[in-house]
Amino acid sequence: MPGVEDALELTASLARANGLELSRERLRAVAQGLADLLEMAAGLEELPLEGVEPAGGPPRWE
Amino acid sequence: VSATSDPALLTIAQALDEMRARRLSALELTEAVLNRIERLNPTLNAYLHVDHEGALNAARTPHPGPLSGIPICIKDLVDVAAMPTTAGGKDWRRDPHEDAASVAKLRGAGAIILGKAHTNEFAYGIDGRNEHWGNCRNPHDVTRICGGSSSGSAVATAAGLALAGLGTDTAGSIRAPASLCGLVGVRPTLGLVSRDGVVPLAWSYDAVGPLARTVKDAALVLDVLAGRQPTPLPPPPRLDGVRLGLLEDLIEAAEPYVESAIREMAASLQSLGAHVVSVRAGLLRHAGAIHQIVQHVEAAQAHRPWFDAQRERYSDAVRRRLEVGRLLPASAYLTAQQARTLLVGELTRAMGPLDALLAPSTPMVAPLQEVEEVTVRGARIPLRAALLSCLAPISQAGWPVVAVPVGRLLGLPFGVQIIGRPRSERGLLEIAAAWEHLFAIGPAAL
Numbered sequence: 001m002p003g004v005e006d007a008l009e010l011t012a013s014l015a016r017a018n019g020l021e022l023s024r025e026r027l028r029a030v031a032q033g034l035a036d037l038l039e040m041a042a043g044l045e046e047l048p049l050e051g052v053e054p055a056g057g058p059p060r061w062e
Numbered sequence: 063v064s065a066t067s068d069p070a071l072l073t074i075a076q077a078l079d080e081m082r083a084r085r086l087s088a089l090e091l092t093e094a095v096l097n098r099i100e101r102l103n104p105t106l107n108a109y110l111h112v113d114h115e116g117a118l119n120a121a122r123t124p125h126p127g128p129l130s131g132i133p134i135c136i137k138d139l140v141d142v143a144a145m146p147t148t149a150g151g152k153d154w155r156r157d158p159h160e161d162a163a164s165v166a167k168l169r170g171a172g173a174i175i176l177g178k179a180h181t182n183e184f185a186y187g188i189d190g191r192n193e194h195w196g197n198c199r200n201p202h203d204v205t206r207i208c209g210g211s212s213s214g215s216a217v218a219t220a221a222g223l224a225l226a227g228l229g230t231d232t233a234g235s236i237r238a239p240a241s242l243c244g245l246v247g248v249r250p251t252l253g254l255v256s257r258d259g260v261v262p263l264a265w266s267y268d269a270v271g272p273l274a275r276t277v278k279d280a281a282l283v284l285d286v287l288a289g290r291q292p293t294p295l296p297p298p299p300r301l302d303g304v305r306l307g308l309l310e311d312l313i314e315a316a317e318p319y320v321e322s323a324i325r326e327m328a329a330s331l332q333s334l335g336a337h338v339v340s341v342r343a344g345l346l347r348h349a350g351a352i353h354q355i356v357q358h359v360e361a362a363q364a365h366r367p368w369f370d371a372q373r374e375r376y377s378d379a380v381r382r383r384l385e386v387g388r389l390l391p392a393s394a395y396l397t398a399q400q401a402r403t404l405l406v407g408e409l410t411r412a413m414g415p416l417d418a419l420l421a422p423s424t425p426m427v428a429p430l431q432e433v434e435e436v437t438v439r440g441a442r443i444p445l446r447a448a449l450l451s452c453l454a455p456i457s458q459a460g461w462p463v464v465a466v467p468v469g470r471l472l473g474l475p476f477g478v479q480i481i482g483r484p485r486s487e488r489g490l491l492e493i494a495a496a497w498e499h500l501f502a503i504g505p506a507a508l
Contacts, residue, residue, distance in 0.1 A: 015389060019370070020385060022385070026385075030382060030385045033358075033382055034386050034390065037354060037355055037358060037386060037390055037394060038390075038394060040398075041351070041393075041394035041397050041398065043351055044352065044355075044400075047345075047400075047401050049397065049400040052403050053403060055266065055399045055400075055403045056266050
Protein backbone atom coordinates (compact mmCIF):
# COMPACT_ATOMS: atom_id res chain seq x y z
CA MET A 1 0.00 0.00 0.00
CA PRO A 2 1.48 3.36 -0.98
CA GLY A 3 2.66 5.78 1.68
CA VAL A 4 2.50 9.48 0.95
CA GLU A 5 5.83 9.49 -0.92
CA ASP A 6 4.68 6.65 -3.17
CA ALA A 7 1.29 8.29 -3.57
CA LEU A 8 2.80 11.54 -4.83
CA GLU A 9 3.57 10.15 -8.26
CA LEU A 10 0.21 8.40 -8.51
CA THR A 11 -1.59 11.55 -7.40
CA ALA A 12 0.28 13.75 -9.88
CA SER A 13 -0.61 11.36 -12.68
CA LEU A 14 -4.28 11.12 -11.67
CA ALA A 15 -4.51 14.89 -11.24
CA ARG A 16 -3.15 15.46 -14.76
CA ALA A 17 -5.60 12.94 -16.19
CA ASN A 18 -8.47 14.65 -14.36
CA GLY A 19 -7.44 18.17 -15.32
CA LEU A 20 -6.65 19.18 -11.72
CA GLU A 21 -3.73 21.57 -11.37
CA LEU A 22 -2.13 21.17 -7.96
CA SER A 23 0.71 23.18 -6.46
CA ARG A 24 3.49 21.16 -4.81
CA GLU A 25 2.01 21.82 -1.37
CA ARG A 26 -1.50 20.88 -2.41
CA LEU A 27 -0.27 17.84 -4.28
CA ARG A 28 1.29 16.57 -1.08
CA ALA A 29 -1.90 17.16 0.93
CA VAL A 30 -4.04 15.39 -1.67
CA ALA A 31 -1.52 12.55 -1.92
CA GLN A 32 -1.73 12.09 1.85
CA GLY A 33 -5.52 11.98 1.69
CA LEU A 34 -5.44 9.54 -1.21
CA ALA A 35 -2.93 7.31 0.57
CA ASP A 36 -5.14 7.26 3.67
CA LEU A 37 -8.24 6.25 1.71
CA LEU A 38 -6.38 3.64 -0.32
CA GLU A 39 -5.11 2.14 2.92
CA MET A 40 -8.69 2.05 4.22
CA ALA A 41 -9.83 0.37 1.00
CA ALA A 42 -7.06 -2.20 1.33
CA GLY A 43 -8.30 -2.94 4.84
CA LEU A 44 -11.82 -3.48 3.54
CA GLU A 45 -10.52 -5.87 0.88
CA GLU A 46 -9.63 -8.23 3.74
CA LEU A 47 -13.37 -8.79 4.26
CA PRO A 48 -15.11 -11.68 2.45
CA LEU A 49 -16.34 -9.52 -0.44
CA GLU A 50 -16.39 -12.14 -3.17
CA GLY A 51 -19.86 -12.29 -4.70
CA VAL A 52 -21.12 -9.40 -2.55
CA GLU A 53 -23.10 -6.81 -4.47
CA PRO A 54 -22.16 -3.21 -3.74
CA ALA A 55 -24.70 -1.20 -1.72
CA GLY A 56 -26.78 0.96 -3.99
CA GLY A 57 -27.18 -1.85 -6.45
CA PRO A 58 -30.32 -2.83 -8.33
CA PRO A 59 -33.66 -2.47 -6.56
CA ARG A 60 -35.15 -5.52 -4.88
CA TRP A 61 -38.69 -6.16 -6.02
CA GLU A 62 -39.62 -9.05 -3.75
CA VAL B 63 -37.26 33.65 30.45
CA SER B 64 -40.38 31.52 30.72
CA ALA B 65 -42.39 30.31 27.77
CA THR B 66 -45.38 32.22 29.11
CA SER B 67 -43.51 35.52 29.04
CA ASP B 68 -41.86 34.93 25.66
CA PRO B 69 -43.98 33.17 23.04
CA ALA B 70 -40.79 32.35 21.11
CA LEU B 71 -40.04 29.71 23.74
CA LEU B 72 -43.34 27.87 23.31
CA THR B 73 -43.26 24.44 21.74
CA ILE B 74 -45.16 24.06 18.48
CA ALA B 75 -47.93 22.19 20.27
CA GLN B 76 -48.22 24.91 22.90
CA ALA B 77 -48.20 27.69 20.31
CA LEU B 78 -50.93 25.97 18.27
CA ASP B 79 -53.04 25.63 21.42
CA GLU B 80 -52.53 29.31 22.25
CA MET B 81 -53.46 30.38 18.72
CA ARG B 82 -56.53 28.11 18.63
CA ALA B 83 -57.66 29.67 21.92
CA ARG B 84 -57.02 33.12 20.39
CA ARG B 85 -54.66 34.05 23.20
CA LEU B 86 -51.86 34.47 20.66
CA SER B 87 -51.80 35.40 16.98
CA ALA B 88 -49.39 34.17 14.33
CA LEU B 89 -48.22 37.76 13.92
CA GLU B 90 -47.47 38.13 17.65
CA LEU B 91 -45.62 34.84 17.67
CA THR B 92 -43.58 35.71 14.58
CA GLU B 93 -42.76 39.16 15.96
CA ALA B 94 -41.58 37.57 19.21
CA VAL B 95 -39.30 35.19 17.33
CA LEU B 96 -37.96 37.97 15.06
CA ASN B 97 -37.25 40.13 18.13
CA ARG B 98 -35.31 37.25 19.64
CA ILE B 99 -33.39 36.78 16.38
CA GLU B 100 -32.48 40.46 16.39
CA ARG B 101 -31.29 40.23 19.99
CA LEU B 102 -29.46 36.89 19.96
CA ASN B 103 -28.36 36.14 16.40
CA PRO B 104 -25.33 38.46 16.59
CA THR B 105 -24.05 36.18 19.37
CA LEU B 106 -25.24 32.79 18.10
CA ASN B 107 -24.83 33.28 14.31
CA ALA B 108 -27.68 30.86 13.67
CA TYR B 109 -29.02 32.68 10.61
CA LEU B 110 -27.21 33.61 7.40
CA HIS B 111 -30.30 35.35 6.00
CA VAL B 112 -33.49 36.53 7.73
CA ASP B 113 -36.57 37.44 5.70
CA HIS B 114 -38.07 39.83 8.25
CA GLU B 115 -40.70 41.37 5.98
CA GLY B 116 -41.63 38.14 4.25
CA ALA B 117 -42.17 36.42 7.59
CA LEU B 118 -44.33 39.25 8.93
CA ASN B 119 -46.41 39.35 5.74
CA ALA B 120 -46.99 35.59 5.88
CA ALA B 121 -47.90 35.81 9.57
CA ARG B 122 -50.58 38.44 8.95
CA THR B 123 -52.67 35.95 6.97
CA PRO B 124 -51.26 32.52 7.78
CA HIS B 125 -52.14 29.66 5.46
CA PRO B 126 -54.40 27.16 7.24
CA GLY B 127 -52.89 23.80 8.02
CA PRO B 128 -51.26 21.71 10.74
CA LEU B 129 -48.40 24.21 11.11
CA SER B 130 -50.44 27.37 10.59
CA GLY B 131 -48.54 30.38 11.91
CA ILE B 132 -45.52 28.40 13.20
CA PRO B 133 -42.17 30.14 12.51
CA ILE B 134 -39.58 27.71 11.13
CA CYS B 135 -36.02 28.15 9.86
CA ILE B 136 -34.48 26.36 6.89
CA LYS B 137 -30.90 25.13 6.62
CA ASP B 138 -29.15 27.15 3.95
CA LEU B 139 -28.57 24.05 1.89
CA VAL B 140 -32.24 23.93 0.97
CA ASP B 141 -33.89 26.23 -1.55
CA VAL B 142 -36.49 28.76 -0.42
CA ALA B 143 -38.11 30.87 -3.13
CA ALA B 144 -36.87 34.47 -3.22
CA MET B 145 -34.11 33.81 -0.68
CA PRO B 146 -30.48 33.13 -1.58
CA THR B 147 -29.04 29.62 -1.20
CA THR B 148 -25.37 29.88 -0.24
CA ALA B 149 -24.82 26.37 1.18
CA GLY B 150 -22.40 28.07 3.55
CA GLY B 151 -19.96 28.44 0.69
CA LYS B 152 -17.87 31.48 -0.15
CA ASP B 153 -19.41 33.47 -3.02
CA TRP B 154 -21.43 30.39 -4.04
CA ARG B 155 -25.03 31.40 -4.50
CA ARG B 156 -28.16 30.46 -6.34
CA ASP B 157 -31.41 32.43 -6.27
CA PRO B 158 -34.24 29.92 -6.55
CA HIS B 159 -37.66 30.91 -7.83
CA GLU B 160 -39.24 27.86 -6.25
CA ASP B 161 -39.21 26.29 -2.81
CA ALA B 162 -37.52 22.93 -2.34
CA ALA B 163 -40.14 20.19 -2.15
CA SER B 164 -39.70 19.92 1.64
CA VAL B 165 -40.07 23.68 2.12
CA ALA B 166 -43.17 23.71 -0.09
CA LYS B 167 -44.67 21.05 2.20
CA LEU B 168 -43.95 23.19 5.29
CA ARG B 169 -45.30 26.36 3.66
CA GLY B 170 -48.36 24.48 2.42
CA ALA B 171 -49.03 23.38 5.99
CA GLY B 172 -49.03 27.02 7.09
CA ALA B 173 -45.48 27.38 8.43
CA ILE B 174 -43.90 30.84 8.43
CA ILE B 175 -40.47 30.63 6.80
CA LEU B 176 -38.12 32.89 8.77
CA GLY B 177 -34.88 32.60 6.84
CA LYS B 178 -31.83 30.54 6.00
CA ALA B 179 -29.84 28.94 8.77
CA HIS B 180 -26.09 28.50 9.24
CA THR B 181 -24.39 25.37 7.92
CA ASN B 182 -20.90 24.00 7.61
CA GLU B 183 -19.49 24.76 4.16
CA PHE B 184 -21.63 22.73 1.72
CA ALA B 185 -22.70 20.61 4.72
CA TYR B 186 -19.27 18.96 4.53
CA GLY B 187 -18.57 19.22 8.24
CA ILE B 188 -19.99 18.04 11.54
CA ASP B 189 -18.97 20.77 13.99
CA GLY B 190 -20.99 23.89 13.08
CA ARG B 191 -17.88 25.87 12.21
CA ASN B 192 -17.49 27.80 8.96
CA GLU B 193 -14.47 29.89 8.05
CA HIS B 194 -16.42 31.92 5.49
CA TRP B 195 -19.49 32.80 7.56
CA GLY B 196 -18.14 32.46 11.10
CA ASN B 197 -18.90 29.75 13.62
CA CYS B 198 -22.36 28.99 14.94
CA ARG B 199 -22.42 28.94 18.75
CA ASN B 200 -24.01 26.58 21.23
CA PRO B 201 -26.81 28.30 23.17
CA HIS B 202 -26.02 26.16 26.24
CA ASP B 203 -22.50 27.66 26.29
CA VAL B 204 -21.46 30.01 23.51
CA THR B 205 -17.79 29.14 23.94
CA ARG B 206 -18.58 25.65 22.65
CA ILE B 207 -19.41 24.19 19.27
CA CYS B 208 -23.03 23.40 18.49
CA GLY B 209 -22.43 20.54 16.06
CA GLY B 210 -23.34 20.58 12.41
CA SER B 211 -23.83 20.74 9.64
CA SER B 212 -27.45 21.65 10.45
CA SER B 213 -25.94 24.03 12.98
CA GLY B 214 -28.15 27.07 12.48
CA SER B 215 -31.41 25.11 12.40
CA ALA B 216 -30.46 23.44 15.68
CA VAL B 217 -29.23 26.55 17.46
CA ALA B 218 -32.20 28.63 16.32
CA THR B 219 -34.62 25.96 17.56
CA ALA B 220 -32.83 25.48 20.89
CA ALA B 221 -32.58 29.21 21.57
CA GLY B 222 -36.09 30.30 20.57
CA LEU B 223 -35.04 31.83 17.25
CA ALA B 224 -37.50 29.43 15.55
CA LEU B 225 -39.98 26.88 16.86
CA ALA B 226 -38.43 24.17 14.67
CA GLY B 227 -35.78 23.84 12.00
CA LEU B 228 -35.31 21.94 8.76
CA GLY B 229 -31.99 20.13 8.50
CA THR B 230 -30.19 17.60 6.36
CA ASP B 231 -28.27 14.56 7.57
CA THR B 232 -25.60 12.78 5.54
CA ALA B 233 -23.21 11.40 8.16
CA GLY B 234 -25.02 12.80 11.18
CA SER B 235 -25.73 16.45 10.45
CA ILE B 236 -29.13 16.46 12.16
CA ARG B 237 -28.19 14.10 14.97
CA ALA B 238 -24.90 15.77 16.02
CA PRO B 239 -26.37 19.25 16.64
CA ALA B 240 -29.46 17.65 18.19
CA SER B 241 -27.17 15.93 20.68
CA LEU B 242 -25.00 18.93 21.49
CA CYS B 243 -27.91 21.41 21.65
CA GLY B 244 -30.37 19.19 23.56
CA LEU B 245 -32.96 18.74 20.79
CA VAL B 246 -35.02 16.06 19.11
CA GLY B 247 -33.76 15.39 15.59
CA VAL B 248 -35.12 12.93 13.07
CA ARG B 249 -33.10 11.38 10.29
CA PRO B 250 -35.94 9.79 8.30
CA THR B 251 -35.75 6.61 6.25
CA LEU B 252 -33.77 7.42 3.12
CA GLY B 253 -36.27 8.60 0.51
CA LEU B 254 -39.16 9.35 2.89
CA VAL B 255 -38.65 13.13 2.56
CA SER B 256 -37.90 14.63 -0.85
CA ARG B 257 -34.39 15.96 -1.54
CA ASP B 258 -35.52 18.05 -4.52
CA GLY B 259 -34.11 21.55 -4.17
CA VAL B 260 -31.37 20.52 -1.75
CA VAL B 261 -27.69 21.00 -2.58
CA PRO B 262 -26.40 17.41 -2.56
CA LEU B 263 -23.44 16.13 -0.57
CA ALA B 264 -23.54 12.34 -0.95
CA TRP B 265 -26.49 10.76 -2.74
CA SER B 266 -26.47 7.43 -0.99
CA TYR B 267 -26.63 9.10 2.44
CA ASP B 268 -28.41 12.49 2.17
CA ALA B 269 -31.68 12.77 4.14
CA VAL B 270 -33.88 15.76 5.02
CA GLY B 271 -35.55 15.97 8.44
CA PRO B 272 -36.72 18.11 11.34
CA LEU B 273 -35.11 19.48 14.49
CA ALA B 274 -37.53 20.33 17.27
CA ARG B 275 -37.70 20.89 21.02
CA THR B 276 -40.04 17.99 21.76
CA VAL B 277 -40.84 14.60 20.30
CA LYS B 278 -44.42 15.70 19.65
CA ASP B 279 -43.22 18.71 17.64
CA ALA B 280 -40.74 16.60 15.67
CA ALA B 281 -43.46 14.06 14.86
CA LEU B 282 -45.77 16.78 13.58
CA VAL B 283 -43.14 18.37 11.33
CA LEU B 284 -42.04 14.96 10.05
CA ASP B 285 -45.62 14.05 9.12
CA VAL B 286 -45.87 17.29 7.13
CA LEU B 287 -42.52 16.71 5.41
CA ALA B 288 -43.52 13.16 4.48
CA GLY B 289 -46.84 14.37 3.07
CA ARG B 290 -48.85 12.43 5.64
CA GLN B 291 -51.92 13.54 7.52
CA PRO B 292 -50.52 14.42 10.96
CA THR B 293 -51.64 11.94 13.59
CA PRO B 294 -51.02 12.76 17.26
CA LEU B 295 -48.77 10.37 19.16
CA PRO B 296 -50.66 8.30 21.71
CA PRO B 297 -50.24 9.40 25.30
CA PRO B 298 -47.08 7.87 26.79
CA PRO B 299 -45.73 5.99 28.49
CA ARG B 300 -46.23 2.17 28.51
CA LEU B 301 -43.83 0.19 26.31
CA ASP B 302 -45.14 -3.30 26.95
CA GLY B 303 -43.91 -5.69 24.28
CA VAL B 304 -41.34 -3.25 22.84
CA ARG B 305 -37.96 -4.93 22.28
CA LEU B 306 -34.83 -2.77 22.42
CA GLY B 307 -31.19 -3.58 21.72
CA LEU B 308 -28.22 -1.77 23.23
CA LEU B 309 -25.68 -1.44 20.42
CA GLU B 310 -22.71 -2.20 22.64
CA ASP B 311 -19.96 -1.56 20.06
CA LEU B 312 -20.90 2.13 19.95
CA ILE B 313 -21.99 2.50 23.58
CA GLU B 314 -18.66 1.18 24.85
CA ALA B 315 -16.81 3.62 22.57
CA ALA B 316 -18.42 6.67 24.18
CA GLU B 317 -17.30 8.47 27.31
CA PRO B 318 -18.33 6.63 30.51
CA TYR B 319 -20.91 9.28 31.45
CA VAL B 320 -22.62 8.79 28.08
CA GLU B 321 -22.58 5.01 28.52
CA SER B 322 -24.05 5.34 32.02
CA ALA B 323 -26.82 7.65 30.85
CA ILE B 324 -27.86 5.25 28.07
CA ARG B 325 -27.87 2.27 30.45
CA GLU B 326 -29.97 4.29 32.90
CA MET B 327 -32.33 5.17 30.06
CA ALA B 328 -32.60 1.48 29.14
CA ALA B 329 -33.42 0.63 32.76
CA SER B 330 -36.10 3.33 32.79
CA LEU B 331 -37.63 2.01 29.58
CA GLN B 332 -37.59 -1.50 31.07
CA SER B 333 -39.60 -0.15 33.99
CA LEU B 334 -42.20 0.93 31.40
CA GLY B 335 -42.45 -2.62 30.06
CA ALA B 336 -39.76 -2.70 27.38
CA HIS B 337 -37.52 -5.74 26.99
CA VAL B 338 -33.85 -4.74 26.62
CA VAL B 339 -30.97 -6.90 25.37
CA SER B 340 -27.35 -6.25 24.35
CA VAL B 341 -26.38 -6.67 20.69
CA ARG B 342 -23.10 -6.39 18.82
CA ALA B 343 -22.09 -5.79 15.20
CA GLY B 344 -18.35 -6.33 14.81
CA LEU B 345 -18.25 -4.91 11.30
CA LEU B 346 -19.01 -1.49 12.79
CA ARG B 347 -15.23 -1.19 13.20
CA HIS B 348 -15.09 -0.79 9.41
CA ALA B 349 -17.89 1.77 9.23
CA GLY B 350 -15.54 4.76 9.34
CA ALA B 351 -13.52 3.51 6.38
CA ILE B 352 -16.62 2.68 4.37
CA HIS B 353 -18.09 6.07 5.08
CA GLN B 354 -14.95 8.05 4.33
CA ILE B 355 -14.46 6.42 0.95
CA VAL B 356 -18.10 6.60 -0.19
CA GLN B 357 -18.63 10.18 0.94
CA HIS B 358 -15.38 11.48 -0.57
CA VAL B 359 -16.28 10.10 -3.99
CA GLU B 360 -19.95 11.03 -3.99
CA ALA B 361 -19.24 14.56 -2.74
CA ALA B 362 -16.57 15.09 -5.39
CA GLN B 363 -19.05 14.09 -8.08
CA ALA B 364 -21.84 16.24 -6.59
CA HIS B 365 -19.55 19.28 -6.70
CA ARG B 366 -18.15 18.55 -10.13
CA PRO B 367 -20.49 20.94 -12.04
CA TRP B 368 -18.95 23.99 -10.40
CA PHE B 369 -15.78 22.77 -8.73
CA ASP B 370 -13.28 23.52 -11.49
CA ALA B 371 -14.41 27.13 -11.83
CA GLN B 372 -14.70 27.76 -8.09
CA ARG B 373 -12.14 25.60 -6.35
CA GLU B 374 -10.17 28.54 -4.99
CA ARG B 375 -13.23 29.66 -3.03
CA TYR B 376 -13.36 26.52 -0.87
CA SER B 377 -11.72 26.20 2.51
CA ASP B 378 -8.53 24.13 2.34
CA ALA B 379 -10.07 21.22 4.23
CA VAL B 380 -13.18 20.86 2.06
CA ARG B 381 -11.30 21.44 -1.20
CA ARG B 382 -8.78 18.76 -0.30
CA ARG B 383 -11.52 16.24 0.44
CA LEU B 384 -13.18 16.98 -2.91
CA GLU B 385 -9.88 16.68 -4.79
CA VAL B 386 -9.07 13.39 -3.08
CA GLY B 387 -12.54 12.06 -3.83
CA ARG B 388 -12.19 12.97 -7.48
CA LEU B 389 -8.95 11.04 -7.83
CA LEU B 390 -9.88 7.95 -5.85
CA PRO B 391 -10.15 4.88 -8.12
CA ALA B 392 -13.62 3.45 -8.76
CA SER B 393 -12.40 0.12 -7.39
CA ALA B 394 -11.98 1.67 -3.93
CA TYR B 395 -15.50 3.10 -4.04
CA LEU B 396 -17.00 -0.23 -5.07
CA THR B 397 -14.99 -2.11 -2.45
CA ALA B 398 -16.43 0.24 0.17
CA GLN B 399 -19.95 -0.27 -1.16
CA GLN B 400 -19.47 -4.05 -1.03
CA ALA B 401 -18.27 -3.78 2.56
CA ARG B 402 -21.28 -1.58 3.24
CA THR B 403 -23.54 -4.42 2.08
CA LEU B 404 -21.87 -6.71 4.61
CA LEU B 405 -22.18 -4.13 7.39
CA VAL B 406 -25.87 -3.48 6.69
CA GLY B 407 -26.46 -7.23 6.66
CA GLU B 408 -24.87 -7.52 10.06
CA LEU B 409 -26.88 -4.59 11.43
CA THR B 410 -30.03 -6.24 10.04
CA ARG B 411 -29.17 -9.43 11.91
CA ALA B 412 -28.45 -7.41 15.07
CA MET B 413 -31.85 -5.79 14.74
CA GLY B 414 -33.36 -9.27 14.37
CA PRO B 415 -36.65 -9.38 16.22
CA LEU B 416 -36.04 -6.05 17.93
CA ASP B 417 -38.06 -2.87 17.44
CA ALA B 418 -35.15 -0.47 17.89
CA LEU B 419 -31.47 -0.18 18.69
CA LEU B 420 -30.02 2.37 21.12
CA ALA B 421 -26.63 4.00 20.54
CA PRO B 422 -24.99 7.29 21.54
CA SER B 423 -25.43 10.27 19.25
CA THR B 424 -22.11 11.84 20.19
CA PRO B 425 -19.53 10.19 22.44
CA MET B 426 -19.20 13.34 24.55
CA VAL B 427 -20.68 16.79 25.21
CA ALA B 428 -19.89 19.84 23.08
CA PRO B 429 -16.16 20.70 23.05
CA LEU B 430 -14.81 24.24 23.04
CA GLN B 431 -14.92 26.13 19.73
CA GLU B 432 -11.17 26.13 19.13
CA VAL B 433 -10.61 22.43 19.84
CA GLU B 434 -9.28 20.18 17.05
CA GLU B 435 -8.81 17.02 19.13
CA VAL B 436 -10.83 15.53 21.98
CA THR B 437 -10.22 12.79 24.50
CA VAL B 438 -12.62 9.85 24.38
CA ARG B 439 -11.98 6.89 26.66
CA GLY B 440 -8.48 8.20 27.28
CA ALA B 441 -7.51 8.36 23.59
CA ARG B 442 -6.86 11.58 21.70
CA ILE B 443 -9.05 11.65 18.58
CA PRO B 444 -9.55 14.32 15.89
CA LEU B 445 -12.74 16.23 16.64
CA ARG B 446 -14.34 15.33 13.30
CA ALA B 447 -13.70 11.61 13.78
CA ALA B 448 -15.07 11.72 17.32
CA LEU B 449 -18.27 13.51 16.34
CA LEU B 450 -18.88 11.10 13.45
CA SER B 451 -17.94 7.95 15.36
CA CYS B 452 -21.45 6.92 16.48
CA LEU B 453 -23.42 8.64 13.71
CA ALA B 454 -21.82 7.79 10.37
CA PRO B 455 -22.04 4.03 11.04
CA ILE B 456 -25.82 4.27 11.25
CA SER B 457 -26.04 6.32 8.04
CA GLN B 458 -24.78 3.28 6.14
CA ALA B 459 -28.14 1.52 6.41
CA GLY B 460 -30.49 4.32 5.37
CA TRP B 461 -32.64 3.48 8.38
CA PRO B 462 -34.60 6.04 10.38
CA VAL B 463 -33.18 7.46 13.58
CA VAL B 464 -34.83 9.59 16.24
CA ALA B 465 -32.15 11.38 18.26
CA VAL B 466 -33.21 12.63 21.69
CA PRO B 467 -31.45 14.07 24.73
CA VAL B 468 -30.31 11.41 27.20
CA GLY B 469 -28.24 13.33 29.75
CA ARG B 470 -26.33 16.41 30.80
CA LEU B 471 -22.80 16.98 32.02
CA LEU B 472 -21.97 20.34 33.60
CA GLY B 473 -25.13 21.74 32.05
CA LEU B 474 -24.24 20.50 28.56
CA PRO B 475 -26.64 18.08 26.86
CA PHE B 476 -25.81 14.89 25.00
CA GLY B 477 -28.07 12.54 23.09
CA VAL B 478 -29.00 9.00 22.18
CA GLN B 479 -30.03 7.52 18.83
CA ILE B 480 -33.16 5.38 18.66
CA ILE B 481 -32.62 3.43 15.44
CA GLY B 482 -35.26 1.40 13.61
CA ARG B 483 -36.11 -0.49 10.46
CA PRO B 484 -37.08 1.38 7.27
CA ARG B 485 -40.28 3.42 7.73
CA SER B 486 -40.54 2.67 11.45
CA GLU B 487 -40.42 6.37 12.39
CA ARG B 488 -43.74 6.22 14.17
CA GLY B 489 -42.68 3.45 16.54
CA LEU B 490 -39.36 5.19 17.20
CA LEU B 491 -41.15 8.42 18.04
CA GLU B 492 -43.42 6.57 20.47
CA ILE B 493 -40.37 5.15 22.26
CA ALA B 494 -38.82 8.63 22.27
CA ALA B 495 -42.02 10.12 23.68
CA ALA B 496 -42.03 7.59 26.50
CA TRP B 497 -38.43 8.52 27.33
CA GLU B 498 -39.15 12.24 27.07
CA HIS B 499 -41.93 11.76 29.61
CA LEU B 500 -39.26 10.63 32.09
CA PHE B 501 -36.41 12.93 31.06
CA ALA B 502 -36.81 16.55 30.02
CA ILE B 503 -33.67 18.36 28.93
CA GLY B 504 -34.89 21.86 29.78
CA PRO B 505 -34.26 25.08 27.91
CA ALA B 506 -30.94 26.44 26.70
CA ALA B 507 -29.14 28.92 28.93
CA LEU B 508 -29.94 31.93 26.75
